[in-house]
Amino acid sequence: MYKKSICFYFQVHQPWRLSKVNILRLAEQDDLFEGFGHGDNKAVFKKVAEKCYLPTNKLLYSIIKKHPEVKVTFSLSGVFLDQAECFDKRVIKSFKKLLDTGNVELMNETYYHSLAWLFSKKEFAHQIKMHRSKIWKLFKRRPVFFRNTELIYNNQVANFARLIGFNGIVAEGWDPLLNGQNPNFVYNAKTCDIHPEDRKIADDACFTKRRNHKIKLLLKNYRLSDDIAFRFSNKDWPEYPLTVEKYADWIEFSDGNTYNLFLDYETFGEHQWEETGIFEFLRKLPTELLQRNIYFRTVSETIKDYRVKGEIDIHNLISWADESRDLSAWVGNRIQEAAIKAVYDLEPRIIALTKGKKRREEKDALIEIWRRLQTSDHFYYMCTKYWNDGDVHKYFSHYESPYNAFINFMNCFNDFVLQLDKFEQQDKKDKIESKSEKIHEA
Amino acid sequence: MNKGKVLMLGWEYAPFYSGGLGIVTRSIVNSLKKQGMDIILVLPKVPFELNEDQLEIINASKVKIESPESIIYSDIEINSLLTAYSTSYSYKERINKLIEIGAKEMSDKTANEVYGTNLFNEVERYAQKAAKIAEKYPHQVIHTHDWMTAKAGLAAKKVSNKPMVMHIHATEFERSAGNPNQDVYEIEREGMNGASKIIAVSERTKEKIVSNYGVSEDKVVVVHNAIEKYPQAKRIGKKINKTDKIVLFLGRLTLQKGAEFLLEAAEKVLRHKRRVKFVFIGHGDMLPFLIKRSIDLGIEKKVMFTGFMDHEDVDKAYQMADVYVMPSVDEPFGITTLEAIKNGTPVIISKQSGVSEVIVNALKVDFWDIDELANQILSVIRYNPLSKCIAQNAEEELKRLDWDKQCKKIMNVYEQVNSK
Numbered sequence: 001m002y003k004k005s006i007c008f009y010f011q012v013h014q015p016w017r018l019s020k021v022n023i024l025r026l027a028e029q030d031d032l033f034e035g036f037g038h039g040d041n042k043a044v045f046k047k048v049a050e051k052c053y054l055p056t057n058k059l060l061y062s063i064i065k066k067h068p069e070v071k072v073t074f075s076l077s078g079v080f081l082d083q084a085e086c087f088d089k090r091v092i093k094s095f096k097k098l099l100d101t102g103n104v105e106l107m108n109e110t111y112y113h114s115l116a117w118l119f120s121k122k123e124f125a126h127q128i129k130m131h132r133s134k135i136w137k138l139f140k141r142r143p144v145f146f147r148n149t150e151l152i153y154n155n156q157v158a159n160f161a162r163l164i165g166f167n168g169i170v171a172e173g174w175d176p177l178l179n180g181q182n183p184n185f186v187y188n189a190k191t192c193d194i195h196p197e198d199r200k201i202a203d204d205a206c207f208t209k210r211r212n213h214k215i216k217l218l219l220k221n222y223r224l225s226d227d228i229a230f231r232f233s234n235k236d237w238p239e240y241p242l243t244v245e246k247y248a249d250w251i252e253f254s255d256g257n258t259y260n261l262f263l264d265y266e267t268f269g270e271h272q273w274e275e276t277g278i279f280e281f282l283r284k285l286p287t288e289l290l291q292r293n294i295y296f297r298t299v300s301e302t303i304k305d306y307r308v309k310g311e312i313d314i315h316n317l318i319s320w321a322d323e324s325r326d327l328s329a330w331v332g333n334r335i336q337e338a339a340i341k342a343v344y345d346l347e348p349r350i351i352a353l354t355k356g357k358k359r360r361e362e363k364d365a366l367i368e369i370w371r372r373l374q375t376s377d378h379f380y381y382m383c384t385k386y387w388n389d390g391d392v393h394k395y396f397s398h399y400e401s402p403y404n405a406f407i408n409f410m411n412c413f414n415d416f417v418l419q420l421d422k423f424e425q426q427d428k429k430d431k432i433e434s435k436s437e438k439i440h441e442a
Numbered sequence: 443m444n445k446g447k448v449l450m451l452g453w454e455y456a457p458f459y460s461g462g463l464g465i466v467t468r469s470i471v472n473s474l475k476k477q478g479m480d481i482i483l484v485l486p487k488v489p490f491e492l493n494e495d496q497l498e499i500i501n502a503s504k505v506k507i508e509s510p511e512s513i514i515y516s517d518i519e520i521n522s523l524l525t526a527y528s529t530s531y532s533y534k535e536r537i538n539k540l541i542e543i544g545a546k547e548m549s550d551k552t553a554n555e556v557y558g559t560n561l562f563n564e565v566e567r568y569a570q571k572a573a574k575i576a577e578k579y580p581h582q583v584i585h586t587h588d589w590m591t592a593k594a595g596l597a598a599k600k601v602s603n604k605p606m607v608m609h610i611h612a613t614e615f616e617r618s619a620g621n622p623n624q625d626v627y628e629i630e631r632e633g634m635n636g637a638s639k640i641i642a643v644s645e646r647t648k649e650k651i652v653s654n655y656g657v658s659e660d661k662v663v664v665v666h667n668a669i670e671k672y673p674q675a676k677r678i679g680k681k682i683n684k685t686d687k688i689v690l691f692l693g694r695l696t697l698q699k700g701a702e703f704l705l706e707a708a709e710k711v712l713r714h715k716r717r718v719k720f721v722f723i724g725h726g727d728m729l730p731f732l733i734k735r736s737i738d739l740g741i742e743k744k745v746m747f748t749g750f751m752d753h754e755d756v757d758k759a760y761q762m763a764d765v766y767v768m769p770s771v772d773e774p775f776g777i778t779t780l781e782a783i784k785n786g787t788p789v790i791i792s793k794q795s796g797v798s799e800v801i802v803n804a805l806k807v808d809f810w811d812i813d814e815l816a817n818q819i820l821s822v823i824r825y826n827p828l829s830k831c832i833a834q835n836a837e838e839e840l841k842r843l844d845w846d847k848q849c850k851k852i853m854n855v856y857e858q859v860n861s862k
Contacts, residue, residue: 022817024710334827387802388835403805406828407821 004251005295007218007258007302009170010265011147013077013113014048015377017041017398021411027418033372036398045087052269057094059279064101067286071103071296074265075147078111078131079375081138092138099139105298106135108143108166114374115330117152119344121160121198125205127371128164132207145169145299149376151220151320152327155313158189162215163202168303170262172320173219178312183219184256185309186302216303217312220262220320224250229267233276244281244288252292257306262320330379335406339382342413343373349420359427366423369416381405446582447480448856449598451572451591455485462777463611467587469670471497473849482579484594486568498579502571562625569593576601583607583856589614589626592633599636605859608637612774613650619697619771631655638859641665641852643775644796663855666800668845669780677761677786687718687823690763690787692756692778695726700769700792700809705732709739710816718823720745723759760785764829765822769809770795779804783840788832790818800843803836
């Protein structure tokens with residue numbers, strides 16, 4: 001058996017960016033998720049499909065045909081899949097084709113790429129469930145591996161995922177938290193108690209009869225991942241240009257079983273343009289690695305084939321973002337906190353909408369808006385930490401500033417609240433009327 | 443560089459000033475002193491006593507000159523500090539007033555000539571005195587501020603043969619909102635031609651200098667304004683009342699400053715939120731128009747025009763405000779933005795301003811985009827977290843805007859012109 005392998009996991013996600021809404025014109029919107037400019041979400045999706053999804057899928061397919069040893073894992077967010085269905089069905093088709101090779105595994109995540117874990121376990125569990133059904137519906141797969149939004153992780157997340165039924169979970173291999181442990185091995189997440197109320201939620205959401213006592217953990221090798229994702233085309237990087245030989249050397253001559261390369265899929269063709277040679281790199285890499293007896297495994301194969309090296313104990317929440325690997329990119333300032341709190345404060349009113357068959361379509365449409373408002377990207381746009389440092393180029397956003405992002409989010413949010421108010425008032429009126437009718441009939 | 447003397451030809455000087463120039467001149471002088479420079483500061487009038495090390499202040503009005511011509515109109519007191527920044531519209535008003543006062547003596551001249559002679563005469567007189575001063579006080583570099591002291595700079599240069607640096611805080615194009623006075627323009631152009639280097643307060647002003655005055659790009663150095671690290675203004679923590687939010691405008695009520703755009707936005711804001719007051723501090727030729735417009739819009743009860751305020755009251759006003767708005771049509775810099783931030787107030791600034799090149803923790807808006815301005819005002823007064831977040835981050839940002847750092851750039855310019 002091969003001693004070493006690469007575990008590729010690609011994250012594929014597109015948020016429903018909000019429409020531009022002025023506070024003077026609330027309740028005049030047809031669609032809150034068009035994108036900042038008219039039809040932007042569609043345009044962005046089509047662009048990324050052309051530059052990244054379609055060509056990279058095609059390339060991976062041809063690589064797999066040439067080297068059946070090559071395996072990859074994807075996590076496709078629910079909102080990405082929805083947009084693919086709306087804007088470019090070829091993307092779904094090409095993923096199906098890839099999956100048909102049998103060399104591709106899909107992971108489960110929160111449907112709306114949300115931060116629900118932090119604010120509502122019930123919503124969190126529900127979005128996992130929604131995502132499972134979507135993956136089943138489109139691809140006839142039942143994922144057993146879990147990925148939380150932005151790799152937000154601690155012992156609690158892992159154990160909650162275990163209770164739901166997952167075999168494994170992915171996290172950032174950030175060395176300050178690993179106590180000298182090498183991320184290139186398979187670990188167990190430390191078992192911990194879950195609050196009885198949360199436990200009940202997990203039990204209800206459990207999809208299997210055979211739950212594991214431990215959940216396995218794969219840690220991202222952030223250096224090797226970032227070499228491709230961020231540094232690949234950086235001419236100031238001493239290792240530039242990155243060749244497959246050099247990259248294979250780094251893997252061959254370092255200690256470990258599994259090299260967990262977790263990347264945003266947009267790295268290929270979008271973050272790193274075709275002209276940088278990123279596709280060539282990907283095309284040549286398998287040949288080079290296989291020559292050196294370095295194999296490929298999906299996440300599930302990796303935890304099956306390698307022995308557990310030890311246990312990882314992480315109390316504080318971490319993520320895969322920024323230098324700090326914490327949550328400050330999404331909930332690091334008061335505008336982010338205010339906005340996200342506003343959304344989750346509506347949860348009881350949304351739960352009320354889930355009941356009853358009457359006006360089902362209208363209710364579902366409102367619930368859908370509420371959930372789309374939870375996507376983490378909205379809160380990322382409000383992040384001020386780089387902004388304030390004058391490091392404006394690190395602010396990846398279509399908004400002029402984090403403050404404009406907050407203003408537009410709150411305008412969309414308030415537009416939604418007006419819709420919700422209107423619906424509830426009408427609903428109440430209907431109920432009173434139907435009651436009085438019944439009294440009449442009696 | 444051998445830290446020689448700077449002959450600084452100023453026009454306004456804080457605390458006696460009407461606009462940003464007085465504050466900026468004082469800040470530059472203070473910072474240059476800190477870096478070890480000696481400064482001879484010449485001002486047209488010095489209404490206060492000021493004795494400081496490394497600084498010699500010369501009151502140009504006390505310097506005697508022989509030419510009898512230049513004192514002909516000196517008995518007519520004009521407030522040059524204000525008129526230097528007036529628009530052509532207010533020239534006329536001013537002229538009419540002058541005619542009333544001195545109708546007899548001036549009856550044989552046209553109004554324009556009278557006014558023109560007066561203001562331009564003052565500039566001329568200042569130039570003659572500057573030449574005398576330049577002769578008497580040795581210096582290594584001449585630093586002038588805007589068109590009013592350009593002639594003085596050129597005159598001094600002629601005498602001492604030292605290089606001249608022209609600091610542009612505003613061009614006539616910006617002051618006049620696109621209707622430049624030809625005479626002022628000529629003086630500016632002459633000054634720019636004669637200067638060895640030009641300092642512009644922003645990239646946008648640099649662009650204007652290059653495109654409107656035929657100056658080559660490499661002659662112009664951008665040195666953004668900053669703010670002095672004087673002790674934190676005392677916070678009063680007062681409001682008009684518990685419920686009313688205050689939106690503040692501070693500046694001359696002229697076309698350039700765009701007060702009317704805020705007024706239009708105010709009407710839209712008030713449609714959504716009644717308990718908001720709009721306070722306009724400053725005076726200018728557009729006051730009658732603005733009053734009339736606020737009545738037409740039916741918001742006159744929500745709008746207050748206070749006239750000019752002194753420095754201490756201005757700080758209080760900034761602190762009382764929930765948001766400061768600078769809707770300028772064309773603003774070379776906009777130092778009031780920094781003053782508002784210093785007082786802990788979030789700011790909304792026009793994108794057509796120099797200060798928007800250096801401050802990121804602000805809301806920015808095209809001056810003509812009234813709906814967006816209303817959107818931003820409503821958001822800031824509605825969401826406390828937003829207002830706090832902007833104000834606090836801006837205050838942090840302000841700490842990095844350092845006059846000492848900027849003055850090193852100015853001293854670099856001195857060095858460059860002296861090594862030529």
